[in-house]
Amino acid sequence: MLTDNLGRTVSYLRLSVTDRCNLRCVYCMTHDFKFIPHPRILRYEEMHRLIDIAAGLGISKLRLTGGEPFARKGFPDFVAKILTRHPELDLRITTNGTLVEPHLEKLAAIGVKRLNISLDTLDANKYKEITGFDQLDKVLRTIKSSIEAGIQVKINAVAMKGVNDSELKDFLDLATKYPIDMRFIEFMPMGEDTRWNSNVFWSAKDILEQSRSYKNLIPVAETAGNKGPARIYDIDGGKGRLGLISPVSSHFCGTCNRLRITAEGKLRTCLFSDKVYNLRGILRNPKLGDEQILEVLRRSTVNKPLGYRLLENKEKNHGVCDTQMSAIGG
Ligand code: SAM
Ligand code: SF4
Secondary structure: OEEOOOOOEEOEEEEEOOOOOOOOOOOOOOOOOOOOOHHHOOOHHHHHHHHHHHHHOOOOEEEEEOOOHHHOOOHHHHHHHHHHHOOOOEEEEEEOOOOOHHHHHHHHHHOOOEEEEEOOOOOHHHHHHHHOOOOHHHHHHHHHHHHHOOOEEEEEEEEEOOOOHHHHHHHHHHHHHOOEEEEEEEOOOOOOOOOOOOOOEOOHHHHHHHHHOOOOEEEOOOEOOEOOOEEEEEEOOOOOEEEEEOOOOOOOHHHOOEEEEOOOOEEEOOOOOOOEEEHHHHHOOOOOOHHHHHHHHHHHHHOOOOHHHHHHOOOOOOOOOOOOHHHOOO
16 A cells, blocks of 8 residues: 555556647647657556556556547557456546547447546637637537447536636536536646736636526535545536536645656656656666565655645746646646
């Protein structure tokens, strides 16, 4: 088991399979972003080795993310192999939903049960402004087809005042009509060149208050099936639910159970901390073995920080960390 000196147990790994993406969301990736050179990106075999080790240490939930995971060649086969090796893993994928359609049948067949699809607006022009591309139709189709294929869908929208606050009712109507979790995530100040500022920040508390003027919301009690950073509400008379994730206004560091590994094999024990542990160096050193990787995972977890403290000390006009979200995976 992986535990830290604050008594937190780590059971959840977020693995980024690529830092590349077919979109350029304004809050996530700057246009001059320098991608990691290919030789530094972990090969799938190296990722499998890390997953095997992590599973042996009690990791029971694995999220594959990116950049855009479906932008990496061979991604569906990689997922299939993980599920064959570790059928017990609770495997989830976070995607922008633009490249999923051709793979949906296969994903359902190999046992993918959950997709998180990022979508910040239901307006085609706005979608293009935010992401740089005209892909809204594709994402909406993917959401519907995923539900039809029996895959559970959560929609993640980054909450931005002046951008998508005017669409709150439309999003709630979507979650009333379809069995989806519609989740709003507070905009986080990430990266050197962050677009974050207090005018655009739309807090979970405000979203909840505004949502209540449109729908009757019933809080879902925290149970084994609903344990995580999102506060969940049933929508009265609806098929889906509302979820609110508030990493900025009300942190959940005390119960954080996650580790992140970037596409180049950097282990991050906290989203907001740039302190990294280089696993690629160990993976590629023939003199070092699994025992050394295990040791780094154990030692780094012990000192897992409390991210909200970093957020409190953040410099003005600078992100809480230097790394932008596309290179971490969310
Ligand atoms: N490309 C995939 C996608 O968009 O879902 C996976 C990677 S993306 C980095 C993962 C999540 O991080 C997305 O839901 C995205 O909206 C979110 N994200 C990116 N930058 C963010 C920011 N500054 N604040 C809050 N969420 C952010
Ligand atoms: Fe790409 Fe996802 Fe970042 Fe948008 S949020 S630029 S889709 S990695």
